Amino acid sequence: MNLDNSGLHQLVATKLDEAGQMYTQKRQKLVDALSQAGPCTLPELLEFSDGIAQSSAYRNLTVLEEMGVVRRLVHHGEYGRWELSEELTGHHHHHLVCHSCDVVIDVELPTHIEHLMDEAFEKAAIGSKFTVDRHNIDIVGTCANCQETAQA
Amino acid sequence: MNLDNSGLHQLVATKLDEAGQMYTQKRQKLVDALSQAGPCTLPELLEFSDGIAQSSAYRNLTVLEEMGVVRRLVHHGEYGRWELSEELTGHHHHHLVCHSCDVVIDVELPTHIEHLMDEAFEKAAIGSKFTVDRHNIDIVGTCANCQETAQA
DNA sequence: TTGCTTGCAAATGATTTGCACTGCT
DNA sequence: AGCAGTGCAAATCATTTGCAAGCAA
Numbered sequence: 308m309n310l311d312n313s314g315l316h317q318l319v320a321t322k323l324d325e326a327g328q329m330y331t332q333k334r335q336k337l338v339d340a341l342s343q344a345g346p347c348t349l350p351e352l353l354e355f356s357d358g359i360a361q362s363s364a365y366r367n368l369t370v371l372e373e374m375g376v377v378r379r380l381v382h383h384g385e386y387g388r389w390e391l392s393e394e395l396t397g398h399h400h401h402h403l404v405c406h407s408c409d410v411v412i413d414v415e416l417p418t419h420i421e422h423l424m425d426e427a428f429e430k431a432a433i434g435s436k437f438t439v440d441r442h443n444i445d446i447v448g449t450c451a452n453c454q455e456t457a458q459a
Numbered sequence: 460m461n462l463d464n465s466g467l468h469q470l471v472a473t474k475l476d477e478a479g480q481m482y483t484q485k486r487q488k489l490v491d492a493l494s495q496a497g498p499c500t501l502p503e504l505l506e507f508s509d510g511i512a513q514s515s516a517y518r519n520l521t522v523l524e525e526m527g528v529v530r531r532l533v534h535h536g537e538y539g540r541w542e543l544s545e546e547l548t549g550h551h552h553h554h555l556v557c558h559s560c561d562v563v564i565d566v567e568l569p570t571h572i573e574h575l576m577d578e579a580f581e582k583a584a585i586g587s588k589f590t591v592d593r594h595n596i597d598i599v600g601t602c603a604n605c606q607e608t609a610q611a
Numbered sequence: 612t613t614g615c616t617t618g619c620a621a622a623t624g625a626t627t628t629g630c631a632c633t634g635c636t
Numbered sequence: 637a638g639c640a641g642t643g644c645a646a647a648t649c650a651t652t653t654g655c656a657a658g659c660a661a
Contacts, residue, residue: 329635331641349625360643365626367641381533386625403589414583423575428598431566436603437555443597446580451588481660483616501650512618517651519616538650 315342318395319376326374333359334367341377341391346402346411348386382445384409401443405450407457414446467494470547471528478526485511486519493529493543498554498563500538534597536561553595557602559609566598 319338320330336356341347344355352364359367368389371377376395380388382404388411393399399421403412424442432439449457471490472482488508493499496507504516511519520541523529528547532540534556540563545551551573555564576594584591601609 329640331635333642362627362644363642366628369627379535381535383531383533401583403584403587405589406592412587412589414587416579416583420575420579423572427568427572428596431553431568432555432598432600435555435564435566436606437557437564437598437600438606439598439600440558441599443599444580445595446584446589446591447593447595448584448589448591454588454590481615485617514619514652515617518653521652 312339312342315395322374322376322395328370328374331367333363334371337364337367337371338376338391341389345413346380346388346390348384348388350386352389380411382409382411402445403450404445404447405453406447407449407453410450410452412450416444464491464494467547474526474528474547480522480526483519485515486523489516489519489523490528490543493541497565498532498540498542500536500540502538504541532563534561534563554597555602556597556599557605558599559601559605562602562604564602568596 315338316330316335319334323330323334333356336359337352340352340355344351347355349361349364349368352368353359353361356364368377368379372379372389375392377389378392380390380402382388383406390411390413398415400413400415403414404410425439428439428442467490468482468487471486475482475486485508488511489504492504492507496503499507501513501516501520504520505511505513508516520529520531524531524541527544529541530544532542532554534540535558542563542565550567552565552567555566556562577591580591580594
Protein backbone atom coordinates (compact mmCIF):
# COMPACT_ATOMS: atom_id res chain seq x y z
CA MET A 308 0.00 0.00 0.00
CA ASN A 309 2.88 2.34 -0.61
CA LEU A 310 2.97 4.92 -3.32
CA ASP A 311 5.88 7.19 -3.82
CA ASN A 312 5.29 9.73 -1.12
CA SER A 313 8.90 10.73 -0.70
CA GLY A 314 8.46 13.85 -2.80
CA LEU A 315 5.36 14.80 -0.90
CA HIS A 316 7.00 14.27 2.47
CA GLN A 317 9.99 16.25 1.34
CA LEU A 318 7.75 19.18 0.47
CA VAL A 319 5.88 19.03 3.76
CA ALA A 320 9.07 18.60 5.76
CA THR A 321 10.53 21.73 4.20
CA LYS A 322 7.37 23.71 4.73
CA LEU A 323 7.15 22.75 8.39
CA ASP A 324 10.84 23.21 8.98
CA GLU A 325 10.77 26.75 7.63
CA ALA A 326 8.02 27.53 10.10
CA GLY A 327 9.93 25.93 12.97
CA GLN A 328 7.56 22.98 13.19
CA MET A 329 8.49 19.34 13.57
CA TYR A 330 7.45 16.76 11.00
CA THR A 331 6.85 13.93 13.43
CA GLN A 332 5.99 10.36 12.57
CA LYS A 333 2.35 10.94 13.50
CA ARG A 334 2.12 13.90 11.18
CA GLN A 335 3.67 11.87 8.41
CA LYS A 336 1.12 9.13 8.97
CA LEU A 337 -1.70 11.64 8.65
CA VAL A 338 -0.26 13.02 5.42
CA ASP A 339 0.21 9.49 4.08
CA ALA A 340 -3.37 8.57 4.88
CA LEU A 341 -4.71 11.71 3.21
CA SER A 342 -2.56 11.28 0.11
CA GLN A 343 -3.82 7.74 -0.37
CA ALA A 344 -7.43 7.96 0.71
CA GLY A 345 -8.50 11.45 -0.34
CA PRO A 346 -10.79 13.57 1.85
CA CYS A 347 -11.11 11.75 5.21
CA THR A 348 -13.11 12.11 8.39
CA LEU A 349 -11.36 11.88 11.71
CA PRO A 350 -12.49 8.31 12.42
CA GLU A 351 -11.20 7.30 8.99
CA LEU A 352 -7.88 8.95 9.70
CA LEU A 353 -7.60 7.21 13.05
CA GLU A 354 -8.19 3.90 11.35
CA PHE A 355 -5.76 4.45 8.47
CA SER A 356 -2.99 5.94 10.56
CA ASP A 357 -3.51 3.76 13.55
CA GLY A 358 -1.84 4.44 16.84
CA ILE A 359 -2.76 8.13 17.02
CA ALA A 360 -4.86 9.48 19.84
CA GLN A 361 -7.95 11.38 18.81
CA SER A 362 -6.84 14.61 20.44
CA SER A 363 -3.39 14.37 18.87
CA ALA A 364 -4.93 13.85 15.47
CA TYR A 365 -7.07 16.97 15.87
CA ARG A 366 -4.13 18.95 17.16
CA ASN A 367 -1.83 17.85 14.37
CA LEU A 368 -4.42 18.51 11.71
CA THR A 369 -4.87 22.00 13.10
CA VAL A 370 -1.14 22.62 12.89
CA LEU A 371 -0.96 21.19 9.38
CA GLU A 372 -3.85 23.41 8.37
CA GLU A 373 -2.10 26.51 9.70
CA MET A 374 0.98 25.49 7.73
CA GLY A 375 -1.09 25.21 4.54
CA VAL A 376 -0.53 21.45 4.27
CA VAL A 377 -4.11 20.34 4.74
CA ARG A 378 -7.53 21.92 4.40
CA ARG A 379 -10.64 21.27 6.39
CA LEU A 380 -13.87 20.63 4.50
CA VAL A 381 -17.29 20.92 5.97
CA HIS A 382 -20.37 19.20 4.59
CA HIS A 383 -23.54 17.73 6.04
CA GLY A 384 -22.15 14.56 7.61
CA GLU A 385 -21.46 14.33 11.32
CA TYR A 386 -17.70 14.67 10.88
CA GLY A 387 -15.61 17.28 9.15
CA ARG A 388 -13.24 16.08 6.45
CA TRP A 389 -9.60 16.79 5.78
CA GLU A 390 -7.67 16.79 2.54
CA LEU A 391 -4.23 17.78 1.28
CA SER A 392 -4.22 21.44 0.28
CA GLU A 393 -4.18 22.44 -3.36
CA GLU A 394 -1.23 24.63 -2.50
CA LEU A 395 0.62 21.42 -1.67
CA THR A 396 -0.59 19.11 -4.41
CA GLY A 397 -0.73 21.75 -7.12
CA HIS A 398 -4.04 20.34 -8.38
CA HIS A 399 -7.10 22.57 -8.31
CA HIS A 400 -10.09 20.31 -7.91
CA HIS A 401 -13.70 20.07 -6.75
CA HIS A 402 -15.83 17.50 -4.99
CA LEU A 403 -18.41 14.89 -5.79
CA VAL A 404 -20.48 14.64 -2.62
CA CYS A 405 -22.85 11.71 -2.04
CA HIS A 406 -25.93 12.88 -0.16
CA SER A 407 -26.61 9.34 0.90
CA CYS A 408 -23.34 8.23 2.53
CA ASP A 409 -21.51 11.59 2.66
CA VAL A 410 -18.45 10.27 0.87
CA VAL A 411 -16.38 12.90 -0.93
CA ILE A 412 -14.46 12.23 -4.16
CA ASP A 413 -12.09 14.62 -5.93
CA VAL A 414 -12.68 15.71 -9.52
CA GLU A 415 -10.89 18.09 -11.83
CA LEU A 416 -12.63 20.22 -14.42
CA PRO A 417 -11.30 21.34 -17.81
CA THR A 418 -9.20 24.49 -17.61
CA HIS A 419 -11.38 26.48 -19.99
CA ILE A 420 -14.42 25.80 -17.82
CA GLU A 421 -12.51 26.99 -14.78
CA HIS A 422 -11.68 30.19 -16.63
CA LEU A 423 -15.28 30.77 -17.66
CA MET A 424 -16.43 30.19 -14.11
CA ASP A 425 -13.85 32.50 -12.61
CA GLU A 426 -14.95 35.28 -14.95
CA ALA A 427 -18.59 34.68 -14.14
CA PHE A 428 -17.90 34.63 -10.41
CA GLU A 429 -15.97 37.89 -10.57
CA LYS A 430 -18.83 39.56 -12.39
CA ALA A 431 -21.40 38.14 -10.01
CA ALA A 432 -19.47 39.45 -7.02
CA ILE A 433 -19.21 43.04 -8.24
CA GLY A 434 -22.76 43.95 -7.29
CA SER A 435 -22.01 43.07 -3.67
CA LYS A 436 -18.59 44.77 -3.67
CA PHE A 437 -17.15 41.42 -2.79
CA THR A 438 -13.48 40.51 -3.40
CA VAL A 439 -13.18 36.96 -4.73
CA ASP A 440 -10.33 34.73 -3.54
CA ARG A 441 -11.40 31.28 -4.63
CA HIS A 442 -14.34 29.01 -5.29
CA ASN A 443 -15.53 25.69 -3.93
CA ILE A 444 -17.85 23.54 -5.96
CA ASP A 445 -19.78 20.58 -4.62
CA ILE A 446 -21.35 18.32 -7.22
CA VAL A 447 -24.01 16.62 -5.16
CA GLY A 448 -25.57 13.30 -6.06
CA THR A 449 -25.35 9.56 -5.43
CA CYS A 450 -22.12 7.59 -5.47
CA ALA A 451 -21.76 4.26 -7.30
CA ASN A 452 -21.95 2.32 -4.05
CA CYS A 453 -25.18 3.90 -2.88
CA GLN A 454 -26.79 3.41 -6.30
CA GLU A 455 -26.16 -0.34 -6.03
CA THR A 456 -27.39 -0.47 -2.46
CA ALA A 457 -30.55 1.37 -3.43
CA GLN A 458 -31.53 -1.09 -6.18
CA ALA A 459 -30.63 -4.18 -4.12
CA MET B 460 -40.01 46.43 7.18
CA ASN B 461 -42.75 44.56 5.42
CA LEU B 462 -42.50 43.26 1.92
CA ASP B 463 -45.27 41.44 0.22
CA ASN B 464 -44.97 38.02 1.74
CA SER B 465 -48.56 37.01 1.29
CA GLY B 466 -47.80 35.02 -1.82
CA LEU B 467 -44.90 33.30 -0.13
CA HIS B 468 -46.95 32.47 2.96
CA GLN B 469 -49.75 31.15 0.78
CA LEU B 470 -47.31 28.78 -0.91
CA VAL B 471 -45.86 27.54 2.35
CA ALA B 472 -49.26 27.19 3.94
CA THR B 473 -50.45 24.99 1.09
CA LYS B 474 -47.30 22.90 1.16
CA LEU B 475 -47.55 22.29 4.89
CA ASP B 476 -51.27 21.72 4.80
CA GLU B 477 -50.94 19.02 2.16
CA ALA B 478 -48.48 17.26 4.42
CA GLY B 479 -50.77 17.60 7.43
CA GLN B 480 -48.51 20.15 9.09
CA MET B 481 -49.57 23.34 10.81
CA TYR B 482 -48.31 26.73 9.65
CA THR B 483 -48.07 28.28 13.08
CA GLN B 484 -47.22 31.88 13.83
CA LYS B 485 -43.71 30.93 14.89
CA ARG B 486 -43.13 29.14 11.61
CA GLN B 487 -44.42 32.16 9.73
CA LYS B 488 -42.02 34.38 11.64
CA LEU B 489 -39.11 32.17 10.67
CA VAL B 490 -40.13 32.24 7.01
CA ASP B 491 -40.54 36.02 7.17
CA ALA B 492 -37.11 36.46 8.68
CA LEU B 493 -35.49 34.25 6.06
CA SER B 494 -37.28 35.93 3.18
CA GLN B 495 -36.06 39.33 4.32
CA ALA B 496 -32.59 38.61 5.64
CA GLY B 497 -31.32 35.83 3.39
CA PRO B 498 -29.23 32.97 4.79
CA CYS B 499 -29.35 33.27 8.60
CA THR B 500 -27.73 31.62 11.57
CA LEU B 501 -29.84 30.53 14.49
CA PRO B 502 -28.90 33.48 16.72
CA GLU B 503 -29.81 35.80 13.86
CA LEU B 504 -33.15 34.09 13.42
CA LEU B 505 -33.87 34.32 17.14
CA GLU B 506 -33.17 38.03 17.00
CA PHE B 507 -35.24 38.73 13.89
CA SER B 508 -38.20 36.60 14.83
CA ASP B 509 -38.08 37.36 18.50
CA GLY B 510 -40.14 35.46 21.00
CA ILE B 511 -39.13 32.01 19.80
CA ALA B 512 -37.33 29.60 22.07
CA GLN B 513 -34.10 28.19 20.73
CA SER B 514 -35.30 24.61 20.79
CA SER B 515 -38.53 25.53 19.04
CA ALA B 516 -36.61 27.34 16.34
CA TYR B 517 -34.45 24.29 15.70
CA ARG B 518 -37.46 22.00 15.72
CA ASN B 519 -39.46 24.18 13.36
CA LEU B 520 -36.56 24.60 11.00
CA THR B 521 -36.19 20.84 10.89
CA VAL B 522 -39.85 20.44 10.02
CA LEU B 523 -39.64 23.17 7.39
CA GLU B 524 -36.59 21.48 5.93
CA GLU B 525 -38.41 18.15 5.67
CA MET B 526 -41.26 19.96 3.93
CA GLY B 527 -38.84 21.46 1.39
CA VAL B 528 -39.47 25.00 2.60
CA VAL B 529 -36.00 25.74 3.90
CA ARG B 530 -32.54 24.35 3.35
CA ARG B 531 -29.70 24.08 5.78
CA LEU B 532 -26.29 25.36 4.71
CA VAL B 533 -23.06 24.42 6.34
CA HIS B 534 -19.89 26.47 6.13
CA HIS B 535 -16.95 27.15 8.43
CA GLY B 536 -18.58 29.46 10.95
CA GLU B 537 -19.72 28.21 14.34
CA TYR B 538 -23.38 28.15 13.36
CA GLY B 539 -25.19 26.51 10.50
CA ARG B 540 -27.26 28.75 8.24
CA TRP B 541 -30.79 28.46 6.92
CA GLU B 542 -32.30 29.80 3.74
CA LEU B 543 -35.55 29.48 1.82
CA SER B 544 -35.35 26.53 -0.57
CA GLU B 545 -34.92 27.10 -4.29
CA GLU B 546 -37.90 24.81 -4.75
CA LEU B 547 -39.91 27.46 -2.93
CA THR B 548 -38.46 30.66 -4.33
CA GLY B 549 -37.92 29.34 -7.84
CA HIS B 550 -34.52 31.04 -8.02
CA HIS B 551 -31.45 28.91 -8.50
CA HIS B 552 -28.57 30.73 -6.87
CA HIS B 553 -25.14 30.40 -5.29
CA HIS B 554 -23.30 32.00 -2.40
CA LEU B 555 -20.71 34.64 -1.78
CA VAL B 556 -19.04 33.56 1.45
CA CYS B 557 -16.83 35.94 3.44
CA HIS B 558 -13.97 34.03 5.04
CA SER B 559 -13.50 36.83 7.50
CA CYS B 560 -16.96 37.28 9.04
CA ASP B 561 -18.71 34.19 7.60
CA VAL B 562 -21.58 36.20 6.13
CA VAL B 563 -23.36 34.57 3.21
CA ILE B 564 -24.89 36.53 0.30
CA ASP B 565 -26.98 35.11 -2.54
CA VAL B 566 -25.92 35.54 -6.17
CA GLU B 567 -27.37 34.33 -9.42
CA LEU B 568 -25.28 33.39 -12.43
CA PRO B 569 -26.17 33.77 -16.11
CA THR B 570 -28.19 30.84 -17.46
CA HIS B 571 -25.69 29.93 -20.16
CA ILE B 572 -22.95 29.60 -17.56
CA GLU B 573 -25.17 27.34 -15.50
CA HIS B 574 -25.70 25.17 -18.57
CA LEU B 575 -22.00 24.96 -19.31
CA MET B 576 -21.30 24.05 -15.72
CA ASP B 577 -23.98 21.38 -15.60
CA GLU B 578 -22.54 19.75 -18.70
CA ALA B 579 -19.03 19.90 -17.28
CA PHE B 580 -20.17 18.45 -13.96
CA GLU B 581 -21.99 15.58 -15.64
CA LYS B 582 -18.89 14.71 -17.62
CA ALA B 583 -16.66 14.99 -14.60
CA ALA B 584 -18.89 12.63 -12.64
CA ILE B 585 -18.92 9.84 -15.22
CA GLY B 586 -15.48 8.54 -14.31
CA SER B 587 -16.69 7.90 -10.76
CA LYS B 588 -20.05 6.43 -11.84
CA PHE B 589 -21.66 9.19 -9.87
CA THR B 590 -25.24 10.37 -10.49
CA VAL B 591 -25.47 14.16 -10.31
CA ASP B 592 -28.49 15.79 -8.67
CA ARG B 593 -27.41 19.36 -8.13
CA HIS B 594 -24.43 21.62 -7.47
CA ASN B 595 -23.51 24.08 -4.77
CA ILE B 596 -21.02 26.82 -5.47
CA ASP B 597 -19.33 28.94 -2.82
CA ILE B 598 -17.54 32.00 -4.10
CA VAL B 599 -15.18 32.67 -1.22
CA GLY B 600 -13.62 36.04 -0.52
CA THR B 601 -13.98 39.21 1.51
CA CYS B 602 -17.24 41.11 1.89
CA ALA B 603 -17.49 44.90 1.54
CA ASN B 604 -17.73 45.36 5.30
CA CYS B 605 -14.61 43.37 6.10
CA GLN B 606 -12.63 45.14 3.39
CA GLU B 607 -13.38 48.47 5.07
CA THR B 608 -12.60 47.14 8.50
CA ALA B 609 -9.28 45.76 7.27
CA GLN B 610 -8.03 49.09 5.88
CA ALA B 611 -9.28 51.12 8.86
C1' DT C 612 -60.10 14.85 24.82
C1' DT C 613 -56.51 14.12 21.56
C1' DG C 614 -52.52 15.48 19.47
C1' DC C 615 -49.28 18.95 17.84
C1' DT C 616 -46.53 22.96 19.48
C1' DT C 617 -43.80 25.27 22.87
C1' DG C 618 -40.31 26.36 26.54
C1' DC C 619 -37.24 24.93 29.88
C1' DA C 620 -33.72 22.07 31.35
C1' DA C 621 -30.93 18.21 30.55
C1' DA C 622 -28.46 15.17 27.15
C1' DT C 623 -25.60 14.39 23.04
C1' DG C 624 -21.50 14.30 20.47
C1' DA C 625 -17.77 16.40 17.55
C1' DT C 626 -14.12 19.12 18.69
C1' DT C 627 -11.07 21.54 22.08
C1' DT C 628 -8.39 22.05 26.16
C1' DG C 629 -5.72 21.03 30.81
C1' DC C 630 -2.35 18.50 32.52
C1' DA C 631 1.10 15.21 33.34
C1' DC C 632 4.40 12.54 30.77
C1' DT C 633 7.49 11.15 27.02
C1' DG C 634 11.05 12.10 23.87
C1' DC C 635 13.88 15.17 20.84
C1' DT C 636 17.77 18.50 20.66
C1' DA D 637 17.52 21.04 31.11
C1' DG D 638 14.08 22.78 28.07
C1' DC D 639 10.60 22.69 24.92
C1' DA D 640 7.44 20.39 21.52
C1' DG D 641 4.48 16.40 20.94
C1' DT D 642 1.36 12.95 22.97
C1' DG D 643 -2.53 10.54 25.51
C1' DC D 644 -6.02 10.62 28.75
C1' DA D 645 -9.76 12.71 30.86
C1' DA D 646 -12.52 16.67 31.38
C1' DA D 647 -14.60 20.86 29.24
C1' DT D 648 -17.01 23.31 25.45
C1' DC D 649 -20.77 24.46 22.76
C1' DA D 650 -24.07 23.94 18.73
C1' DT D 651 -27.68 21.07 18.30
C1' DT D 652 -31.05 17.52 19.97
C1' DT D 653 -34.20 15.49 23.12
C1' DG D 654 -37.40 14.61 27.45
C1' DC D 655 -40.95 16.29 29.66
C1' DA D 656 -44.71 19.10 31.39
C1' DA D 657 -47.70 22.65 30.05
C1' DG D 658 -50.46 25.35 26.37
C1' DC D 659 -53.34 25.48 22.51
C1' DA D 660 -56.04 24.20 18.30
C1' DA D 661 -59.47 20.79 16.20
